[in-house]
Amino acid sequence: MRIVQKPFGEINGQNVDAYTLINDQNIEITCLNYGCVITKIVTPNRDGNYENIVLGFNNMEDYEKHSPYFGAVVGRVSGRIKGGQFELDGQSFELEMNDNGNHLHGGSKGFSHVLWDAVILKNEKEVGIQFSYTSPDGEEGYPGTVQVTITYLLNNDNEFLIHYQANSDKTTLLNLTNHTYFNLSGDLKRDALHHVLKIDSNQFVELNEQLLPTGELLDVTDTVFDFREGREIEEGVISNHPQNQLVGQGYDHSFLLNSHHNGEITMWDEESGRKLVVETDEVSVVLYTGNQLQEDLPVYGVKSKKYLGLCLETQGLPDAIHHPHFPSYVLEKDQLFSSLTKYTFLVD
Template sequence: MKIIQEKWAEIHQQPVISFTMINDNGMEVTCINYGCIITKIVTPDKNGNYENVVLGFEHFPPYITNTPYFGAVIGRVAGRIQNACFELDGKTYTLCKNENNNHLHGGVKGLHRVLWNAVAVENEGEVGVRFSYTSPDGEEGYPGTVQVQVTYMLNNQNELVISYNARSDKSTLLNLTNHTYFNLSGNIKRDILDHELKIKSDQFLELNEELIPTGIFLDVTDTPFDLRKGKKLKDGIMANHPQIEVVGQGYDHPFLLNAHHDEEIVLWDPGSGRTLTVETDEVGVVVYTGNQLQEGMDIYGVPSRKYLGICLEVQGLPDAIHHPHFPSWILRPEEIYSSVTKYRFGVK
């Protein structure tokens, strides 16, 4: 196993460093210290062809705006916060409104648009990168100075393990995720409509017209959201269902997971034979099928379009601060935020 480290670009007179982890099977994961962005994941198909299975950009400049959040760590709070404000311990905090009237994915800057400290890590049987960043009190409107550490580790089981750890000196909100878009066809040969997705989930969250949870958990039974036995994505995306239509004809919904670290999310592309199994200790996953990907961006030589990638954003439930019956995002000074998600790549 090895890790290759090189200067890729520069921003604010600081180097943007690229790290490529390579395991003994030839699988590669490349990431950068700007936003902890995963730029490439190279895995074999059923015929042994190694190809990239994520969306990203060939060069650094598009990542500076990166409106689709390709590959980035999202925080301090992933998802939307209604009306871009919240109350915590009797005090009201106002955040920036960066999506209509709401706050999305940590704000204009967020954790996805900062340079992180990064060091290569080499252990027996695994290599990786440990990122760290201190988000100052008041950044993007959030209280507390938060020390965040994100670690990416690649092992010889073709698993990418992402670990999140954080502490705050004041009570604050924290809900982190990774926003990688997967396309298992390899080198973006096809869109994701023929991918099959299986999720161990009996309930999903109803969304309103602004894509904010209403607070109602809906039963997946007899709906396009019943993925318990697996479903071809296009069968759900093309369905005539109000919740499919409200997000632009597709999925952009939080699912409540029934199981953890037990093959609870499985994505499969029959054409390439590639599989992705996601296991996590997070309570939910937001499934986003790229319904709002703008056309015309150059993604490794392929023009962007709807349904070119799927995000599996494992995280706490969106807008939880406004829904007391959702699992809490609140991080107290005496607590440690900790979360682990494993992405295992295979073929069948």
Template structure:
């Protein structure tokens, strides 16, 4: 197990570093301390070919211009906050409105656009990088000086974990996730429409025209949102369900998980044989099938287009601050937030 550190570029007179976490089986995770961005995940297919299974750029300049949040840590709050405002203890806080009138993924300069401190941690069985950042009181409108850390760990079981933690000197909000776009075909050879996805979830959140939760939790049964036995992504793209249409022909929806750390999310690509199993502490996962990706430009030598990757964003439910029936992501003063998501890379046994 080892971590290889190299220069990736510079921003604001600071060096941005690439950290390559490599296990004894050749699985490799690339991540940079700008936005805690995961640039690559190298895993084998059924024939032993090692290829990248996430969508990522080759240069820092491309990440600085990126509007898709490729591979990034998202915070302080993932997803949308209605009208870019919320109330805590009788005080109204105004946030950056960076998507129409709403606040999205932490604002104009969220966690995905800052340079984090980084510490390498190595052992015989694990290789890790711990990223830390102090988000000052008032940043993007949020209260409290918030100390956050994101730790990426790869082990010899071909498991990659993300541990999020945070503590604030004032009551505030915190709901972090990672925004990697997975494509198990390897090196973006195909889109993700023929990937199959299984989620242990009986309910998903209804969205309005602004992709904000209405507050209604809909039953997945008999719909293109039923992933309980596995479903090909393309079935949601061609679905006539109004929620699939609303999302731009596909998915951009939060699902409530029935269980935690129990093989609750499994993505498969039958052609490559690759599987990705995700387990988490979080109550939900946002499934985004890349519907808004544009057919312009090039990503890692491949033309950009819809459905080039699928995001599986483990997190609290979006806009929970405006829905009392949703699990809260209010972080009390001096109380530590901690959550963990594990990604297990495998090969399907035919």
């Protein structure tokens, strides 16, 4: 196993480096110290051809100007916060409203648009990068100075682990995720519409016209939101279900997970034979099928389009601060936040 470090570009006069983690099966994962962005994941298909299975850019300028959070860590709070405001311990806080009057993905800066400190990790069992960032009190309007550590690890079982850790000197909100867009066809040969997805979930979060939770958890039974036995993504894209239509013909929904670290999320591409298993501590996964992807962005020599990739964002339920019956993502003062998501790359 080894790690290759190379210059990738600059932002605000500071160097951005790319780190490629390589295991003994030649699985490769490349990430940046900018936003902890995962730029490439290279895995074999059933014929042994190694190809990239995520969306990204070849240069720093495109990430800075065009990226719809490709591969980035999102925070302090992923998803939307209604009205860009919340109350905590009797005090009101105002956040940037960067999404039609609401706060999205931690604001226009957030964790996804900053440089992180990076330390290379290597032992006999795994290679990785430990990223760290200090978010000062008041950044993007949030209370508390938050120390965040995010560790990427790749082992020889073809498992990629993301370990999120954080603590704050004041009670605050924290809901972290990784926003990688997957496409298992390899080198973006096809869109993701015929990927088959299986999620161990009985309920999903109903959204309103602003893509905010109504507070209702809907039963997936007898709908295209039932992924318990697996279904093609295209079924939701062509569906006349009001929730599919609301988000631009597809999915942009949180699914409440029934189980954890038990193969609860599995996606595969029949043609390539690639399979991805996602397991997590988090209460839910947001399935986003790229319904709003901008057309014609230069994504590794392919022009971007709707459904070119899809996200499986493990996280807390969206806007939980305004829905007391949702699991809380309040981080208490001096409390340690810790969460683990594991991605396993397989071939059928």
